[in-house]
Amino acid sequence: MGKIVVFANQKGGVGKTTTAVNLGAYLAEAGRRVLLVDFDPQSNSSSSLGADTSKPGIYEVLSGKVPLSSAVQETSVGGLRILPSNINLTGATVELVDMDRREYQLQMALAAVQEAYDYIFIDCPPSLGILTVNGLVAAQFVIIPLQCEYLALEGLTLLLKTVARVQQCLNPKLQIGGILFTMYDSRTNLAQEVVQEVTGYFKDKVFRTIIPRNVRLSEAPSYSKPINQYDPECIGAKSYQALAAEVMEVV
Numbered sequence: 001m002g003k004i005v006v007f008a009n010q011k012g013g014v015g016k017t018t019t020a021v022n023l024g025a026y027l028a029e030a031g032r033r034v035l036l037v038d039f040d041p042q043s044n045s046s047s048s049l050g051a052d053t054s055k056p057g058i059y060e061v062l063s064g065k066v067p068l069s070s071a072v073q074e075t076s077v078g079g080l081r082i083l084p085s086n087i088n089l090t091g092a093t094v095e096l097v098d099m100d101r102r103e104y105q106l107q108m109a110l111a112a113v114q115e116a117y118d119y120i121f122i123d124c125p126p127s128l129g130i131l132t133v134n135g136l137v138a139a140q141f142v143i144i145p146l147q148c149e150y151l152a153l154e155g156l157t158l159l160l161k162t163v164a165r166v167q168q169c170l171n172p173k174l175q176i177g178g179i180l181f182t183m184y185d186s187r188t189n190l191a192q193e194v195v196q197e198v199t200g201y202f203k204d205k206v207f208r209t210i211i212p213r214n215v216r217l218s219e220a221p222s223y224s225k226p227i228n229q230y231d232p233e234c235i236g237a238k239s240y241q242a243l244a245a246e247v248m249e250v251v
Contacts, residue, residue, distance in 0.1 A: 141177030
């Protein structure tokens, strides 16, 4: 049965979608069957992989309009599929509030396809609202991309409190899969201090792999390609390849 991993951080621009897309691509390249669920109304994961967002996606699945399996789309990476989102998903933040078992809607939707994949990734929006709570409830592991700057530490504290509440009340099986440093610039003292402080506190919950700032990672989505197809020799690609090997060890 597939392992469900949610990527969460209420702070935007920390590399959450970049990580979900490129980690998924390298796991697929390694022979794993991966489904990426774009659970963000901004649809960045969908556009990063060239998905057709005019077709039914996760919103239509949650609304009961289409079965999940029929909304899944192929990508340019063999073994990696995507369940896209579109702007309609914004409505789910309102509609879910009045639903019974509102926090479990995504979990129930994914149950039908969990055995078909080795990994199911959930890319959540940059908030701690009902969509992210659904992602945390559906998942077995949460990966937290953390930008190497001071304000990111304050956000991490709030996110971990949310994770703890979900573990206590809604999903006791949820584990922290790892904290991932992103956008690391070795030239700054602050980045080095953040890495040291977080690693010293969380120890084995921090991934050994650190994702550096890399312009090629930023360019790849505009070509609707993951980094392993856009520029497999760049440092960003090598870093995500190393992360994929590490994830297969621990998740």
